[in-house]
Amino acid sequence: MEILPYAVLGGLLGLDVVSFPQAMLSRPVVAATIAGAFAGSALHGLLLGAIVELFALEMLAVGASRYPEWGSASVVGGGIFAAGAVEHPLAPMLAISVAATLLVAWVGGWSMYGLRKLNGVRARRALPALERGDENAVSRLQLTSLTMDLLRGAMLAGLGIAALAPFAARVAEAGNVSTTVYLVTVWGLALAAAVSAFWGIIRGTTGAAWWLLGGLGVGVLLVVSQ
Amino acid sequence: MTASASKPASESAPSVSLPATTWAAIYLRSLAVQGSWSYELLLGPGIGFCVEPALRHLPGGRGGDAYRQALARQTRYFNTHPYLATLAIGALARAELDHVDPIQLERFRTAMCGPLGSVGDRLVWARWLPLCSSVALLAFALGATPGAVLLIFLALYNVGHFGLRAWGLRAGWRSGLRMAEALGAAPLRQGPVYLARIVAFVGGLALPLLLAGSVGPARFPLAATVLVALAIGATLVRIQGRVEGWRVALIALAGLALYSVLR
Numbered sequence: 436m437e438i439l440p441y442a443v444l445g446g447l448l449g450l451d452v453v454s455f456p457q458a459m460l461s462r463p464v465v466a467a468t469i470a471g472a473f474a475g476s477a478l479h480g481l482l483l484g485a486i487v488e489l490f491a492l493e494m495l496a497v498g499a500s501r502y503p504e505w506g507s508a509s510v511v512g513g514g515i516f517a518a519g520a521v522e523h524p525l526a527p528m529l530a531i532s533v534a535a536t537l538l539v540a541w542v543g544g545w546s547m548y549g550l551r552k553l554n555g556v557r558a559r560r561a562l563p564a565l566e567r568g569d570e571n572a573v574s575r576l577q578l579t580s581l582t583m584d585l586l587r588g589a590m591l592a593g594l595g596i597a598a599l600a601p602f603a604a605r606v607a608e609a610g611n612v613s614t615t616v617y618l619v620t621v622w623g624l625a626l627a628a629a630v631s632a633f634w635g636i637i638r639g640t641t642g643a644a645w646w647l648l649g650g651l652g653v654g655v656l657l658v659v660s661q
Numbered sequence: 662m663t664a665s666a667s668k669p670a671s672e673s674a675p676s677v678s679l680p681a682t683t684w685a686a687i688y689l690r691s692l693a694v695q696g697s698w699s700y701e702l703l704l705g706p707g708i709g710f711c712v713e714p715a716l717r718h719l720p721g722g723r724g725g726d727a728y729r730q731a732l733a734r735q736t737r738y739f740n741t742h743p744y745l746a747t748l749a750i751g752a753l754a755r756a757e758l759d760h761v762d763p764i765q766l767e768r769f770r771t772a773m774c775g776p777l778g779s780v781g782d783r784l785v786w787a788r789w790l791p792l793c794s795s796v797a798l799l800a801f802a803l804g805a806t807p808g809a810v811l812l813i814f815l816a817l818y819n820v821g822h823f824g825l826r827a828w829g830l831r832a833g834w835r836s837g838l839r840m841a842e843a844l845g846a847a848p849l850r851q852g853p854v855y856l857a858r859i860v861a862f863v864g865g866l867a868l869p870l871l872l873a874g875s876v877g878p879a880r881f882p883l884a885a886t887v888l889v890a891l892a893i894g895a896t897l898v899r900i901q902g903r904v905e906g907w908r909v910a911l912i913a914l915a916g917l918a919l920y921s922v923l924r
Contacts, residue, residue: 456692457743459818464797468807477807485801488794490907495786534914537907554699565736568729573736577710580697610921615882620917622876623889628906630894633864640857650865658873
């Protein structure tokens with residue numbers, strides 16, 4: 436796999452998570468699909484993105500809290516899965532790519548925390564100029580931080596692909612567990628996270644539980660009738 | 662800014678009007694309002710960065726005393742939801758150009774952080790985003806192409822996103838220090854309740870279709886997946902806030918990978 440395109444994509448989509456423009460290009464369902472298209476199969480990227488999206492539903496990107504960075508991580512996962520699904524067994528590749536995405540998202544959360552600390556150090560240094568109302572200091576602080584966030588995402592995606600793509604392929608080839616076990620584990624965990632997320636949403640809203648049950652009922656009927 | 666020029670509050674039409682290019686600059690900058698987010702000043706410098714084009718219209722112009730004092734005020738500690746930050750930006754720009762007393766302005770600035778943050782978090786992160794994600798997942802489950810899924814998600818989400826930012830800027834500018842009235846608008850108060858019901862329905866609809874489409878029609882894996890999901894999901898609900906599903910999944914999948922290789 437060529438690393439540079441994924442690093443650039445990871446930088447841009449990592450930037451979207453918080454810094455600019457927060458248009459949710461960084462959501463797993465988007466980022467993994469685009470990365471999948473880079474690797475030659477948008478559909479495989481979308482499959483991985485849909486699974487990771489179920490995990491992401493549970494997490495709120497609320498202000499000062501530390502949360503997984505899904506943008507660059509989904510680029511890594513989508514790229515690894517779409518590139519590997521052609522040559523390696525699909526189910527283990529899916530499970531390992533999801534694990535790789537979650538791992539990079541976790542590291543990405545820490546990298547954002549580190550960047551915010553660094554922004555704080557730079558803001559403290561710039562404080563006298565900010566207190567003077569120095570326009571250049573404000574713009575410099577903003578633009579440098581944006582650039583550093585772009586680089587953070589790019590490095591994360593580049594390193595993630597470089598470190599995890601060969602590893603994922605090797606594990607998928609060496610894996611000795613049935614396809615059913617992989618699928619049940621991956622989907623079972625993803626749906627469990629989604630159940631928890633929906634519970635958080637409906638809790639405290641009168642009647643919302645009935646709407647959830649109604650949706651589930653219609654969904655099951657559709658599946659049965661197919 | 663001189664004391665004699667200070668007014669108690671923005672109670673009528675704005676004292677100046679801003680050209681379209683200034684509004685465009687403020688709007689574009691608002692997309693990067695969290696660009697320099699830090700644990701010290703939070704969004705403070707970002708707010709200053711966004712309000713700055715409006716401050717150029719203060720007496721003395723860019724670099725003048727009034728401009729510099731106002732910019733210094735606006736870069737101080739501030740926290741809010743990034744999309745509803747435009748409501749604050751509009752209101753603060755108006756207050757600065759109306760020469761509101763700096764002490765009153767500072768109090769206003771401090772007071773608006775909490776309400777803006779909580780309304781935005783509830784409306785956007787906890788309702789609008791999950792709704793758009795659920796719609797995208799439903800589209801995928803129903804067989805939409807990857808391009809169509811992306812288009813549906815991004816178009817739907819960003820109609821709300823960019824629309825909310827634009828509305829916030831306009832409403833903040835129009836209401837000035839009476840921004841609480843804008844914040845009390847029915848869609849912001851009642852919206853999350855209705856959205857929660859729609860999210861619940863669409864999400865409920867999407868999950869079985871996703872599962873059947875991905876795991877396949879065979880009964881055993883389908884039933885086993887549902888059982889695993891219900892068992893772990895019930896545990897996650899019970900301990901909600903302490904352990905997230907993705908952490909459990911990371912450990913479980915890493916364990917599965919290790920087991921599959923060592924077996």
